Amino acid sequence: MSRERALLHTVDNQKIVACLRLAIGRLWFIIQCTFFILHSSQAQPVGHFLTDTIELGRPFQYALTVRHPVTQDVFFPDTARQFAPFLVQNVAVFPTRTQADVSTDSAVYTLVSFEVSRARVLQVPVYLANKQDCTAVLSLADTVFLRSSLPVTNRPDTLQLATRTEPVPLPQQFNYPYLALVATGVGVLLGAIYILFGKALQRRWRRFQLARRHAQFLNTYNRLTRNLGPESTQETSNEAIVLWKQYLETVENQPYTSLTSREIAERIQDDRLADALRETDRIVYGGSFTDQSPLALRTLRDVAVNAYERKLISE
Secondary structure (H helix, E strand, O other): OHHHHHHHHHHHHHHHHHHHHHHHHHHHHHHHHHHHHHHHHOOEEEEEEOOOEEOOOOOEEEEEEEEEEOOOOEEOOOOOOOOOOOEEEEEEEEEEEEEOOEEEEEEEEEEEOOOOOOEEEEOOEEEEEOOOOEEEEEOOOEEEEEOOOOOOOOOOOOOOOOOOOOOOOOOOOOOHHHHHHHHHHHHHHHHHHHHHHHHHHHHHHHHHHHHHHHHHHHHHHHHHHHOOOHHHHHHHHHHHHHHHHHHHHHHHOOOHHHOOHHHHHHHOOOHHHHHHHHHHHHHHHHOOOOOOHHHHHHHHHHHHHHHHHHHHHHO
């Protein structure tokens, strides 16, 4: 009797164990299904530093990976605000990989830090798009440590800075940007003056040159004819007449130096000029100096003055 009870007790225990196993199996199946559903329906951002230690001012990298359903749109964090206190220098974005209706997006950020804190923690948000708004999901926090480049020493700090108050002369440098600015300003000013007053200035310059050449001609011509006498008539008169022809050629733009006296008289309509040229020809070619010779030379001078005045008016 006791043996039968033992057998019944053993069978009952086996049934209980089987029921417990079945219940545990079903619970594990439900947990796996729930995990799979959650795993497939919600994005999972994972961010971590690719190095444990960093140096001040030297670039380092931070990787961010997001797994999400293929139908879910995600937005990565703003590099201008959400990586503080680090500064983002560059971003490398990788193509999306999709497997079993789950997509994976990833990016590697090149950061730089100028903070002197020993440890820095970074946690960035990833935004999930929906019909009304975006939901922010934070990545797991990761920590990076600052590595000092200063040598480690156990010696107490007994050093003191030495003060030096003597002035140190610095070499002077030429200010090329200032020179370029001044040259540009002067060029603009000269250009504006030329546009506004260019024609008037050119006219004044031509009149000035004309007056200067006329003054030089009168000075030389008067010096040659002032003390003209029989002993130096031929040579001096020839020099004065050549000077007169050259000056008229410059003023009126006519080839007077290659023309004869008759041709010159025909081009310049002046009754006195024909008689004066005949008199100067007798002086040059015949060596004859008379009382009419000084008058003829003065007539040539008057013709040159009249030509100058006409040219001055036309300018």
